[in-house]
Amino acid sequence: MSMEQDPRFKYLERKIGLFVLAALAGVVLVVALVGYQKDLFTSTYTLHFTVDRGTGFTKGMPVKLSGFRIGRVTDLALNNQAMVDITIEVAKKYHSWVRSDSTVKLVKEGLVGDSIVEVSVGSLDKPQVKDGDSLTYVKTKGLDELADEIAEKVKPVLIEVKEIISYVNDPEGDLKKTVRNLELLTRNLETTRSNADALLSGANRNLEGIARQTATLLDTTGRKIDSLDLTTINASLDRLPPLLDKTDAAMANLVQISDDTRLMTRQTFPLLPGLLSRTEELLFSTDRLMNTLNRSWLLGGTDAPSLDRTGKAGDSHD
Numbered sequence: 085m086s087m088e089q090d091p092r093f094k095y096l097e098r099k100i101g102l103f104v105l106a107a108l109a110g111v112v113l114v115v116a117l118v119g120y121q122k123d124l125f126t127s128t129y130t131l132h133f134t135v136d137r138g139t140g141f142t143k144g145m146p147v148k149l150s151g152f153r154i155g156r157v158t159d160l161a162l163n164n165q166a167m168v169d170i171t172i173e174v175a176k177k178y179h180s181w182v183r184s185d186s187t188v189k190l191v192k193e194g195l196v197g198d199s200i201v202e203v204s205v206g207s208l209d210k211p212q213v214k215d216g217d218s219l220t221y222v223k224t225k226g227l228d229e230l231a232d233e234i235a236e237k238v239k240p241v242l243i244e245v246k247e248i249i250s251y252v253n254d255p256e257g258d259l260k261k262t263v264r265n266l267e268l269l270t271r272n273l274e275t276t277r278s279n280a281d282a283l284l285s286g287a288n289r290n291l292e293g294i295a296r297q298t299a300t301l302l303d304t305t306g307r308k309i310d311s312l313d314l315t316t317i318n319a320s321l322d323r324l325p326p327l328l329d330k331t332d333a334a335m336a337n338l339v340q341i342s343d344d345t346r347l348m349t350r351q352t353f354p355l356l357p358g359l360l361s362r363t364e365e366l367l368f369s370t371d372r373l374m375n376t377l378n379r380s381w382l383l384g385g386t387d388a389p390s391l392d393r394t395g396k397a398g399d400s401h402d
Contacts, residue, residue: 128155128173129215133188136223138168140190140199147172147201154178157201172201182219183210189222 135141138160147155155174163169174182183206191202203219206212213219251257 127176129176129179130158131172131174131182131213131215131217131219133170133172133219133221134163135168135170135190135221138162138170141168141170141201142199145198145200147174147203149178149181149203150205154181154203170201174203179212181205182213183207184213184217185210186213186219187222188219189224191224 141157141160143157143160145157146153147157155172155178157170158173159169159171161169161171172188182203186206187204189202189204190199192199252259254260
């Protein structure tokens with residue numbers, strides 16, 4: 085009776101009812117959000133693919149196409165061939181993008197992001213997959229495999245770097261010897277520079293002496309030139325033109341004589357063959373005449389004069 089009269093308990097049942105309704109609405113909202121995230125209220129179909137190892141795959145991990153979430157992984161099971169069968173659920177509203185040539189692979193979102201199952205977009209000329217069909221899995225290298233591969237590639241480089249460092253630090257190596265030789269060469273260069281400076285100083289002194297001697301020679305030459313009798317030189321130069329004229333006339337006479345000699349030679353050579361032949365005939369006739377005289381009885385030769393057959397002996401006065 086007193087509780088009914090207490091104002092604090094007035095409308096208590098109504099408040100409790102409102103609180104319960106709000107709690108139920110919150111539960112329903114949470115369930116709706118979870119169901120939306122888990123695709124509980126979306127019409128889906130099931131696809132399968134098989135991998136050689138289930139590392140990196142977990143139930144509930146998202147399935148994405150072109151970076152957009154289209155489903156999730158619902159089951160993982162080990163088959164008779166010791167391989168892993170994986171089942172995914174894909175929303176039917178994305179059914180048109182998943183074709184028979186679509187592939188599945190495990191990738192990471194970013195360098196250190198979460199792993200996801202990525203489905204590639206199929207060709208539009210290929211048929212759409214059906215509920216329960218299988219997709220082809222494309223194996224990708226995990227971080228451990230990539231690390232092993234990088235280590236295998238880097239190992240030879242590290243070995244070569246170690247050998248190079250050992251070679252550089254070797255006190256009897258070529259590099260150390262080269263450095264020592266360079267130091268010795270530097271010291272020798274300093275000595276060579278000192279010698280070169282001394283040589284240049286001596287050369288400068290010699291050049292100064294040569295310059296003084298040259299100046300003296302020029303002065304002497306100038307005095308000799310000044311001492312020359314320009315009048316005599318001018319008179320000698322005045323006599324040069326007539327002498328040159330006489331020389332030109334003599335050369336012209338020599339040229340004329342040479343031309344006349346050449347002309348007489350050309351005129352005489354054609355007559356030489358006839359003169360030679362006539363001379364040979366004259367010599368031959370003279371030789372024959374001399375031979376005849378030698379044989380004649382007048383010169384004591386053997387030939388006697390011939391007698392007239394009509395004459396008589398002893399009748400010389402007739």
